[in-house]
Amino acid sequence: MIVETLAVGTELLLGQIVNSNAAVIGARLAEVGFDHYHQAVVGDNVDRIAAAIRLATSRADALIITGGIGPTQDDLTREAMCAAAGVAMRFDDEYAARLRRWWERRGREMPESNLRQAQHPEGAALLVNRKGTAPGLRLRIGRSWVFAVPGVPAEMLPLLDEEILPFLRTEAGETGVVVSRLIRTWGESESRVGELMADLFESGRNPTLAFLASSGEIKVRVTAKAGDAAAAEALIAPVEAEVRRRMGPLVFGVDDETVEHVLFAELARRRWTIATAESATGGMIAERITAVPGASDHFVGAVVAYAPAVKESLLGVPGEVIAQHGVVSEPVALAMADGAATRLGADVVIAVTGSAGPDPLERGVGTMIVAVRTPEDARARTLQMPGDRERVRVYTTTAALHLTRLAVAGAWWGSVPDRWGARSRS
Amino acid sequence: MIVETLAVGTELLLGQIVNSNAAVIGARLAEVGFDHYHQAVVGDNVDRIAAAIRLATSRADALIITGGIGPTQDDLTREAMCAAAGVAMRFDDEYAARLRRWWERRGREMPESNLRQAQHPEGAALLVNRKGTAPGLRLRIGRSWVFAVPGVPAEMLPLLDEEILPFLRTEAGETGVVVSRLIRTWGESESRVGELMADLFESGRNPTLAFLASSGEIKVRVTAKAGDAAAAEALIAPVEAEVRRRMGPLVFGVDDETVEHVLFAELARRRWTIATAESATGGMIAERITAVPGASDHFVGAVVAYAPAVKESLLGVPGEVIAQHGVVSEPVALAMADGAATRLGADVVIAVTGSAGPDPLERGVGTMIVAVRTPEDARARTLQMPGDRERVRVYTTTAALHLTRLAVAGAWWGSVPDRWGARSRS
Numbered sequence: 001m002i003v004e005t006l007a008v009g010t011e012l013l014l015g016q017i018v019n020s021n022a023a024v025i026g027a028r029l030a031e032v033g034f035d036h037y038h039q040a041v042v043g044d045n046v047d048r049i050a051a052a053i054r055l056a057t058s059r060a061d062a063l064i065i066t067g068g069i070g071p072t073q074d075d076l077t078r079e080a081m082c083a084a085a086g087v088a089m090r091f092d093d094e095y096a097a098r099l100r101r102w103w104e105r106r107g108r109e110m111p112e113s114n115l116r117q118a119q120h121p122e123g124a125a126l127l128v129n130r131k132g133t134a135p136g137l138r139l140r141i142g143r144s145w146v147f148a149v150p151g152v153p154a155e156m157l158p159l160l161d162e163e164i165l166p167f168l169r170t171e172a173g174e175t176g177v178v179v180s181r182l183i184r185t186w187g188e189s190e191s192r193v194g195e196l197m198a199d200l201f202e203s204g205r206n207p208t209l210a211f212l213a214s215s216g217e218i219k220v221r222v223t224a225k226a227g228d229a230a231a232a233e234a235l236i237a238p239v240e241a242e243v244r245r246r247m248g249p250l251v252f253g254v255d256d257e258t259v260e261h262v263l264f265a266e267l268a269r270r271r272w273t274i275a276t277a278e279s280a281t282g283g284m285i286a287e288r289i290t291a292v293p294g295a296s297d298h299f300v301g302a303v304v305a306y307a308p309a310v311k312e313s314l315l316g317v318p319g320e321v322i323a324q325h326g327v328v329s330e331p332v333a334l335a336m337a338d339g340a341a342t343r344l345g346a347d348v349v350i351a352v353t354g355s356a357g358p359d360p361l362e363r364g365v366g367t368m369i370v371a372v373r374t375p376e377d378a379r380a381r382t383l384q385m386p387g388d389r390e391r392v393r394v395y396t397t398t399a400a401l402h403l404t405r406l407a408v409a410g411a412w413w414g415s416v417p418d419r420w421g422a423r424s425r426s
Numbered sequence: 427m428i429v430e431t432l433a434v435g436t437e438l439l440l441g442q443i444v445n446s447n448a449a450v451i452g453a454r455l456a457e458v459g460f461d462h463y464h465q466a467v468v469g470d471n472v473d474r475i476a477a478a479i480r481l482a483t484s485r486a487d488a489l490i491i492t493g494g495i496g497p498t499q500d501d502l503t504r505e506a507m508c509a510a511a512g513v514a515m516r517f518d519d520e521y522a523a524r525l526r527r528w529w530e531r532r533g534r535e536m537p538e539s540n541l542r543q544a545q546h547p548e549g550a551a552l553l554v555n556r557k558g559t560a561p562g563l564r565l566r567i568g569r570s571w572v573f574a575v576p577g578v579p580a581e582m583l584p585l586l587d588e589e590i591l592p593f594l595r596t597e598a599g600e601t602g603v604v605v606s607r608l609i610r611t612w613g614e615s616e617s618r619v620g621e622l623m624a625d626l627f628e629s630g631r632n633p634t635l636a637f638l639a640s641s642g643e644i645k646v647r648v649t650a651k652a653g654d655a656a657a658a659e660a661l662i663a664p665v666e667a668e669v670r671r672r673m674g675p676l677v678f679g680v681d682d683e684t685v686e687h688v689l690f691a692e693l694a695r696r697r698w699t700i701a702t703a704e705s706a707t708g709g710m711i712a713e714r715i716t717a718v719p720g721a722s723d724h725f726v727g728a729v730v731a732y733a734p735a736v737k738e739s740l741l742g743v744p745g746e747v748i749a750q751h752g753v754v755s756e757p758v759a760l761a762m763a764d765g766a767a768t769r770l771g772a773d774v775v776i777a778v779t780g781s782a783g784p785d786p787l788e789r790g791v792g793t794m795i796v797a798v799r800t801p802e803d804a805r806a807r808t809l810q811m812p813g814d815r816e817r818v819r820v821y822t823t824t825a826a827l828h829l830t831r832l833a834v835a836g837a838w839w840g841s842v843p844d845r846w847g848a849r850s851r852s
Contacts, residue, residue, distance in 0.1 A: 010636060013462045015453030016647075018446050022467070027441030036439045037474060039467035041448070044636075048463055055481075072620035072637050073627050106812050111617040113624075131814070154817075210442070276709075276730075282716025283702075283709030286730045290708025293784050293815060295732070301740065302730035304702075304712045310727040310770055314740070344736055358719050389719060 001034045001172040004056040008068035008077050009151060010043035021066045021156055027210075031223050032165055032178045044068060049080030057084070057144035062168055064160070067151030069134045071114045077148050078119055078137070085141045087122040091115075095126065095135065102133055127163045131155040136163060145171065179232035180223040183243050184257065185250040186216065186402045187416055193218045196246050200239065207239050216398040217259070220247075249415035252405065259401045260292045266408040267298045267348065272375065274404075275346035276302040277315055277336040279327070280354040280361075280368060284397045300346045305336065315339030328355050328362045330380035333371035341373055349373045350404050354383075356392045368396040372407040379412060427460045427598040430482040434494035434503050435577060436469035447492045447582055458591055459604040459651050460488075470494060475506030483510070483570035488594055490586070493577030495560045497540045503574050504545055504563070511567045513548040517541075521552065521561065528559055553589045557581040562589060571597065605658035606649040609669050610683065612642065612828045613676040613842055619644045622672050626665065633665050642824040643685070646673075675841035678831065685827045686718045692834040693724045693774065698801065700830075701772035702728040703741055703762040705753070706780040706787075706794060710823045726772045731762065741765030754781055754788045756806035759797035767799055775799045776830050780809075782818045794822040798833040805838060 005026070007019050022039050029036045038056065042048045049068065056063040068077030082089050096118035103110035117134045120126060127136030127147075132155040137148040145168065149159045185193065190213040194201070197220065201209045207224035222239050226232035244251050253262050267274055276285045286302035289295055305311040308327055312319055316339040317332060325331045337351035354368030355361040366387070371380035383399055385392040406413055431452070433445050448465050455462045464482065468474045475494065482489040494503030508515050522544035529536035543560045546552060553562030553573075558581040563574040571594065575585045611619065616639040620627070623646065627635045633650035648665050652658035670677050679688050693700055702711045712728035715721055731737040734753055738745055742765040743758060751757045762777035780794030781787040792813070797806035809825055811818040832839055 011638060012449070013452050013465060014456045015449040015451070016638070018444055018449045019465075020444050023438070023441040023444045025441070026439050030440045037469060037471075038478075039439060039445075041465035043463060045463070052464075071617040073624060074636060106810055111615060111621050113617045113621045278709075281713075282721070282725075283704075283712030283728055283730065286709030286732075287707075287713045290730075290732065291816065291819070295708070299708075299732050301732045301736040302709055302728070303740070304709065304716075304728035304730070306712075306716065306722060306725050306727045313771070314727065314729070314769060343740060345739070390717065393717070 001062065001168055001174075002060045003029055003034045003036055003062045003064060003168070004038045004040070004060040005036070006049075006052050006056060006063060006065045007039075007041045007151070008044065008049055008065060008080075009041075010045075010074070012041045012067075013043050021151065021153060024153065024157065025064060025066070025160060028160060028165060031180060032169060033174075033225055034168065034172075044074040044076055046076045046079050046083060049076060050083040053080060053084035053141065053146060057141045057146065060144055061171075062145045063147070064164060065146065065148040066156055069117070069137070069148050069150055071111070071116050071134070073113075075116065078116075078121060081124070081137065081139055081141075081146060081148060082121045084146075085121055085123070085139060087139075089119050090122045092118045092120060092126065099133055127159055129155055130158055138163075138167070176225055176227050177229050177232055178223060178225050179229055179236060180221055181236050181240055182212075182255050183220040183222065183240060183247070183251055184253040184259075185218050185220065185247050186252055186259070186398070187250040188218065188247075190218050193220065193247070197243065200242065204239075207235050209239070216395040249411075252402070258292075259398070259405055260289060263289075263401060263405045263408065264292065264294070264298050266405060270347075270408060272298075272347035272408065273300050273345075274298050274348040274350070275300045275340050275344040277340035277349055277351040278302060278304050279306060279311070279336070279352060280356040281352045281393050281397055281400070282306065284393055285350055285352065285400055288397055288401065300344050303340055303344070311336060311339075315343065326362045328353055328367060328369060330369055330371065330382060333369040333380045334373070334378055337371045337373035337378060347375050348404065348408060350400050352396060352400055354392075354396065356396075357389045366392050368392065368399075370396065370400045370403050372400075372404050374407055376410070377407070377412065379407070381413065381416075427488065427594055427600065428486045429455050429460045429462055429488045429490060429594070430464045430466070430486040431462070432475075432478050432482060432489060432491045433465075433467045433577070434470065434475055434491060435467075436500070438467045438493075439469050447577065447579060450579065450583065451490060451492070451586060454586060454591060456604050456606075456649075458595060459600065459602050460594065460598075470500040470502055472502045472505050472509060475502060476509040479506060479510035479567065479572060483567045483572065486570055487598075488571040489573065490590060491572065491574040492582055495543070495563070495574050495576055497537070497542050497560070499539075501542065504542075504547060507550070507563065507565055507567075507572060507574060508547045510572075511547055511549075511565060513565075515545050516548050518544045518546060518552070525559060553585055555581055556584055564589075564593070602651060602653050603655050603658055604649060604651050605655055605662060606647055607662050607666055608681050609646045609648065609666060609673070609677055610679040610685075611644050611646065611673050611676040612678055612685070612824070614644065614673075616644050619646065619673070623669065626668060630665075633661050635665070642821040675837070678828070684718075685824070685831055686715060689715075689827060689831045689834065690718070690720070690724055692831060696773075696834060698724075698773035698834065699726050699771075700724050700774040700776070701726045701766050701770040703766035703775055703777040704728060704730050705732060705737070705762070705778060706782040707778045707819050707823055707826070708732065710819055711776055711778065711826055714823055714827065726770050729766055729770070737762060737765075741769065752788045754779055754793060754795060756795055756797065756808060759795040759806045760799070760804055763797045763799035763804060773801050774830065774834060776826050778822060778826055780818075780822065782822075783815045792818050794818065794825075796822065796826045796829050798826075798830050800833055802836070803833070803838060805833070807839065807842075 124139040224235035357365035550565040650661035783791035
């Protein structure tokens with residue numbers, strides 16, 4: 001099965017946004033074993049979109065188009081599909097009624113332009129979009145299946161996974177399955193993980209290995225194709241065991257077990273609640289914890305003590321500790337954790353102070369202190385984070401969640417490499 | 427001057443890396459006023475690279491190829507250029523000697539495979555690469571100029587800025603420029619903004635109009651081409667004035683004036699400090715404010731009162747107000763704002779409580795209350811936000827920043843459409 005991708009949007013050609021959809025779709029196509037030889041981008045122009053569809057359908061079994069199916073006048077993918085297929089545009093009364101109900105439920109009047117989303121090329125199947133109002137489309141053109149999905153990644157991805165890929169696998173007569181295991185690690189660089197896995201990566205045909213880095217975590221994806229899920233699992237098992245053996249305690253979860261989920265499970269086991277006391281991260285740790293549904297079972301609250309005075313007034317950090325050690329110091333982070341534990345009534349506290357940049361604060365940009373306090377112990381670690389303000393904050397948030405996960409499990413950072421901070425204090 | 431871009435690399439098609447070069451080049455082409463209608467990606471395959479070169483040179487004045495000119499066997503752009511142009515490969519002794527010296531200066535022996543970089547299609551000009559060892563190439567194919575540069579962004583960018591763009595501007599005899607104005611609005615849906623601008627969009631040739639939606643804001647981009655910046659500005663001015671007339675007070679900034687920047691400017695003007703008191707948004711508003719360098723000039727801190735008990739203990743919300751009205755209520759949001767103003771010592775407080783989902787909390791999912799307190803007044807508004815937990819939180823954060831910006835400016839929400847909440851209370 002040869003699949004091409006086409007992204008529609010002048011904003012892509014003008015460089016206002018990066019075509020990250022293409023990478024996501026490309027990775028998914030590789031996982032299911034489809035060939036992907038061409039990617040293209042065209043602007044919001046009917047003739048050029050139609051020409052790109054004609055070219056792709058002349059050489060591929062399927063084409064996935066992202067973008068250009070929203071409600072505005074510059075959303076022209078539907079018109080181009082009509083032109084390329086030589087069919088008329090139809091209006092779907094049922095979908096129009098559905099759109100009206102969607103807006104009514106929200107107590108708002110629907111702008112009439114939204115009805116463009118109820119149009120579709122004659123013969124096209126509508127694919128339900130669970131995350132938005134523009135339905136996906138599937139249309140046969142010549143010997144190819146052409147799909148159109150929204151450019152918004154959160155809407156594109158469910159349509160890709162739940163509609164397009166299963167449909168194409170069935171079309172390809174593939175009765176086998178593709179199973180992936182995502183092994184999540186934290187504590188080493190991508191290049192070091194790559195080195196540790198080099199021979200497995202080189203020799204990997206089935207299963208194959210891939211590395212994904214995000215926010216300081218490295219994920220190793222093991223993907224196997226087989227006749228059924230059990231056979232695929234049997235192919236994955238020995239490779240997963242070998243990856244785990246090499247990575248040791250840096251592995252913290254598999255598949256959708258994020259660090260937040262692992263932390264929540266440990267907190268539930270200990271029957272402990274958690275709070276944060278943040279300075280340089282500005283609420284980012286609390287925001288990440290509360291992004292998970294069910295956070296209220298564990299999370300009490302947070303104090304973002306940005307101004308030094310608030311560290312004293314709301315967290316009770318003694319003024320003399322700040323005067324003696326400076327705001328960016330382990331004693332201040334530990335005092336913030338103590339204060340938050342008392343005032344928020346939480347068993348576990350994550351406290352962060354530091355210098356995120358761009359201007360240095362007392363110590364160099366990227367010097368970030370994480371303190372964790374549990375009913376059993378309290379420790380702090382000084383981290384040196386590379387990059388700009390945003391990256392420093394994101395990577396520190398990830399590190400803080402991992403250091404807390406380990407602390408709650410009673411494994412106080414013995415497995416965390418020294419490069420995450422030379423000094424450690426009880 | 428019509429320019430196309432082609433990225434070469436199987437890793438792009440497999441989704442292992444994102445094609446960020448295309449966005450960078452696209453932005454540069456727009457800046458200098460060249461048309462960019464097609465972007466393509468192909469893998470490390472001579473036939474497909476050559477076919478992509480033939481297609482691009484059949485319709486464009488120039489083609490910029492990134493990638494495939496390194497030293498390894500899968501670097502095939504040079505071979506494909508020979509095939510597309512119908513010329514032989516030449517070996518450049520002088521460049522080979524230069525490569526050897528480059529390695530010698532570093533005290534290392536040159537792997538012989540590096541000599542591939544001394545090969546080039548007959549007739550090609552070599553472009554000096556200041557950041558690496560693979561030279562860029564320039565070759566005339568038919569009526570087009572074809573450039574090949576490394577895929578590494580740090581090597582690609584100097585070649586683009588110092589060699590390719592100046593050469594093409596001279597070729598085009600062009601002295602003109604492209605100027606864009608980004609008009610930022612909040613308070614209406616993308617489809618409604620599209621309707622309001624429909625005729626401007628339809629008739630727009632120069633300047634052109636485009637719509638961009640993100641996190642609840644709609645941006646209208648007006649782009650003009652002219653001989654110089656002043657002439658382009660003169661084309662933009664009447665269209666910008668018309669957009670502003672139609673959008674009225676929904677316009678809050680232009681170009682890089684984000685809502686945070688506008689809010690900070692208003693706070694500086696009033697000499698007021700700001701804090702947040704958050705429940706359902708979980709620290710997201712504080713995180714967004716502190717993402718901006720210089721936030722410490724205005725931002726004092728935040729209390730994330732997730733557990734109801736913390737609303738009482740840390741914000742002093744009276745228990746009887748919670749008991750009488752429920753946690754998701756305007757009186758509780760206003761009491762949170764009062765408490766944070768006193769305890770954090772801030773002039774302005776943004777307070778949010780609500781039901782972000784997936785499980786309803788007292789009131790339906792998506793019911794979010796924003797209260798804003800300034801030294802002059804305090805008001806609350808009940809919003810109905812569509813979508814999942816993440817979207818509800820992000821859109822509420824954007825709405826809260828805008829309601830606060832208006833309040834600090836003394837414009838208490840008269841311009842905000844009713845759909846953002848039926849009830850309003852002082």
